Amino acid sequence: MSASHNPGGPTYDWGIKFNYSSGQPAPESITDKIYGNKLSISEIKVADIPDVDLTRLGVTEYGNFDAEVVDPVADYLELMENIFDFSLIRSLLTQPDFRFIFNAMHAITGAYARPIFVDKLGASLNSISNGVPLEDFGHGHPDPNLTYAKDLVNIMYGENAPDFGAASDGDGERNVILGRKFFVTSSDSVAIIAANAQEAIPYFQTGPKGESSTALLTSFPIEKYILFPT
DSSP, X not given: OBOTTXXXXXXXXXXXXXXXXXXXXXXXXXXXXXXXXXXXXXXOOOOOOOOOOXXXXXXXXXXXXXXXXXXXXXHHHHHHHHHSOHHHHHHHHTOTTOOEEEEOTTSTTHHHHIIIIIIITOOOGGXXXXXXXXXXXXXXXXXXXXXXXXXXXXXXXSTTOOSEEEEEOTTSSOEXXXXXTEEEOHHHHHHHHHHTHHHHOHHHHTSOSSHHHHHHHHTSOGGGGOOOOO
């Protein structure tokens, strides 16, 4: 349930994201049918149970109905530790001469930023910007590009800029990566990761995933497809 990268909140966008069989966003032929069915809704039934305390993990029973609150950050963190070399990343983030900033844009990745970057990888707390998720994204527009992540861009193009900067969109599926006075578009950053996956990411060293795609990417000079403005 998300506003994605659109303005969110009670008076703006909100919806259920539906991905199709291969993981891509549902085509209009599907979403039009969903919309058509929505027009025929005549009543909404609401469960007669108290509000669930989302700050308390575990199962709460309401008669014959169970509500379970889980910690999605813990599961995600465990998965990431099996994919990336956290010790190596921590050695970088804790170097006194390395600085980075992550702008969560008041979206869902803010809930993951402190437990992963600060608590697990040892980064300083001031590395996290706009890290508190808000239902209206703080009246912002969490689309990680040069227009809507302008505050991050100003930092990375300014004097005494950090070494590395990043921002993610409303539901954490896209990003923008920045260095000092240059940026990498979200799609190109994924291409760079894929091109270097087997060498740099432990998860891919035990056996390539999507080998043909990786081979295709490594056969082209990736830098030709990245915009480095001056």
